[in-house]
Each structure stands twice: as C-alpha cells, then as structure tokens.
Amino acid sequence: MTANSPYAITSGLDGGLWFAEYQHPHVARISTYGLVRRYEIDPDGFAERLCAGPDGAIWFTDPVENRIGRLASDEKLAYVKLPNDKSGPTGITSGPDGNLWFAEHAGDRIGRLSPTGTLTEFSLPKGAGPGEIVTGSDGNLWFAEDKGNRIGRIAPEGDIKEFAIQTPGATPGGITAGPDRNVWFTELATDKVGKITPDGAITEYPVPEKGVPLSIAVGSDGNLWVTMARSRLIVRVSTEGNFSVFRAGETTVPGFITAGSDGNLWFTEPNGKIAKLSTSGALTEYVVSKPYGD
Numbered sequence: 256m257t258a259n260s261p262y263a264i265t266s267g268l269d270g271g272l273w274f275a276e277y278q279h280p281h282v283a284r285i286s287t288y289g290l291v292r293r294y295e296i297d298p299d300g301f302a303e304r305l306c307a308g309p310d311g312a313i314w315f316t317d318p319v320e321n322r323i324g325r326l327a328s329d330e331k332l333a334y335v336k337l338p339n340d341k342s343g344p345t346g347i348t349s350g351p352d353g354n355l356w357f358a359e360h361a362g363d364r365i366g367r368l369s370p371t372g373t374l375t376e377f378s379l380p381k382g383a384g385p386g387e388i389v390t391g392s393d394g395n396l397w398f399a400e401d402k403g404n405r406i407g408r409i410a411p412e413g414d415i416k417e418f419a420i421q422t423p424g425a426t427p428g429g430i431t432a433g434p435d436r437n438v439w440f441t442e443l444a445t446d447k448v449g450k451i452t453p454d455g456a457i458t459e460y461p462v463p464e465k466g467v468p469l470s471i472a473v474g475s476d477g478n479l480w481v482t483m484a485r486s487r488l489i490v491r492v493s494t495e496g497n498f499s500v501f502r503a504g505e506t507t508v509p510g511f512i513t514a515g516s517d518g519n520l521w522f523t524e525p526n527g528k529i530a531k532l533s534t535s536g537a538l539t540e541y542v543v544s545k546p547y548g549d
Contacts, residue, residue, distance in 0.1 A: 259281070259527060261274045261523035262525070264510075264511050264523045271285060274529065280296045280300065282302050296326065300320035308355055316345055318360070322335060323347070335368060337366070339362055341361050345359075348396070353370070356396045358387070363380065365407075365415075385400050386400070390432060392433075404426070422445050425442040425449070428440070434473055434477045441469060448460050462490055462498065463498050464488060469509070474520055475534060478493050479491070479492040488503060489522075501536045503530075520532040
C-alpha cells in the first residue's frame with residue numbers, strides 16, 4: 256500500500272464519493288470530476304468503513320479506538336465510544352429506521368446508533384464475526400458473518416435470524432441489496448457470488464475466473480458489479496447469475512466499490528488511486544496519493 260492508500264468507499268448525499276485512507280487519519284471526498292479534499296480525523300484511530308447517514312453526515316467505524324465517528328457537513332468531528340472493549344466495529348450502513356447500524360466483528364454483536372448518540376447492541380452467537388452490513392429491500396438489515404459462514408438478518412426491532420451458506424468455509428465478505436429484492440454477497444474463500452432471498456434461500460454462482468471476489472455494488476444498469484483485486488478484474492453479474500469479465504490492467508488493483516451519483520461505478524485502489532468505471536466498461540483512474548484541493 257502507498258501513502259494515502261484509499262480503502263472503503265461510499266456515495267455521499269452531496270453527490271460526491273467519500274473514502275477512507277488506510278494508512279492515514281483521513282476521510283476524503285472525491286467529486287465526480289476527480290477533485291479530492293481530505294478531512295482529518297483523530298490520529299489515534301482510523302476509518303475502517305463509512306456511510307452517508309440520514310442526517311447528511313459521514314459516519315465511520317474505528318476499530319482501533321473502539322468507537323463510531325461522525326464527520327458533519329461543517330467539518331465538526333464527534334465520536335461515540337462503544338461500551339465493550341475490543342468490539343471491532345467494521346461495516347456500517349444507514350438503516351430504514353433513521354438510525355445507523357454497524358457490525359462488531361470481534362464482539363459478535365450488531366449495533367444500532369441514533370444520530371443523536373443513543374446506542375443499542377444485539378448479541379450474536381459466539382464466533383459469528385459479522386463484517387459488512389446493508390439495508391435490504393424488505394426493511395431489514397442484512398450482514399455477512401465471515402467466521403460463522405452465515406448471512407444474518409436483523410429487524411429494526413432487533414429480531415435476528417441467521418442462514419447458513421451451503422459451501423463450507425465460504426467466508427462471506429461484501430454485501431449489497433440487489434435490484435431484484437434479494438441480497439447479494441461475495442465469498443472470499445471460494446470464488447463465488449451468492450444471492451439470498453428475503454426468506455433466506457441462498458443460491459451460489461461460481462465466478463468464471465479465480466481471484467477472490469471482494470466488494471459488490473449495484474450499477475445503474477441493474478447489474479451487480481464485483482471487484483477481484485488479486486486477478487485485477489471487475490465482474491458484472493446479472494440477477495440471473497450470468498457473468499461478464501472486464502480486465503482492469505496490470506497497474507489497476509480493484510478494492511472496494513460503490514455506485515456513484517453520475518451513473519458510474521467507483522472503486523478504490525490500495526496503490527493510491529480512485530477509479531471510475533462506466534457500465535460499458537470504460538475506466539478512468541485518478542491518482543490520490545498526494546493531497547489535492549477541491
């Protein structure tokens with residue numbers, strides 16, 4: 256990884272793309288025309304995952320300092336400390352109930368946090384290891400358990416149901432709400448992409464080339480788009496499970512991916528770049544390893 260290495264990415268309510276930097280205490284914004292602005296956060300921690308909150312702020316998890324961070328539109332920074340040591344907050348999303356929902360990977364819990372700071376935690380079985388989390392079209396929160404090899408569902412009121420993945424040791428990673436009302440996820444250890452229906456039926460689709468499917472997002476074309484960093488591929492998946500492969504090039508390392516307000520897919524590269532990908536496969540890369548001004 257390089258200095259100012261882009262990590263997680265999300266689409267902001269302001270039309271920009273917001274990303275975390277793995278090696279530096281920054282949350283940054285890149286406009287859809289490629290201009291970058293950085294915001295400093297507490298240097299004692301860092302942003303693991305981030306999302307746009309219902310209040311217009313950018314919210315992020317900080318597993319180093321065991322807390323949830325909030326970066327407001329006026330650049331004010333605030334944190335909510337988690338009550339249990341070493342909870343390991345990772346994935347975070349804006350819920351259907353106006354709250355922030357996040358996964359505690361080390362603590363085997365799902366957290367619910369109101370924009371005003373009221374925290375509620377829900378326990379999972381020991382060894383679940385919840386990571387990414389997303390709001391489904393059914394009004395529930397869905398999360399990937401990479402240690403438990405399950406996909407979990409939690410209602411806004413806190414009722415939890417878990418569904419085992421058929422393939423042992425699949426290690427579910429990225430997760431997103433699909434355009435077909437199902438939830439889609441990647442399997443880090445098996446080179447597969449999975450689909451789970453609202454009632455818990457799982458279908459797995461082998462990716463046509465090996466390379467560790469990592470992150471997944473829905474494109475403006477109604478397909479799922481998957482990054483495969485190890486093989487430098489971007490894979491498009493239809494809701495019927497048909498695949499198209501796009502070769503990104505020898506210097507492109509696809510990381511986390513999200514849909515932009517401009518109809519393109521945007522993904523991070525740990526070698527200091529942010530990339531924009533059209534649904535027809537046209538790739539544009541922006542070097543962000545040095546500071547820029549908006």
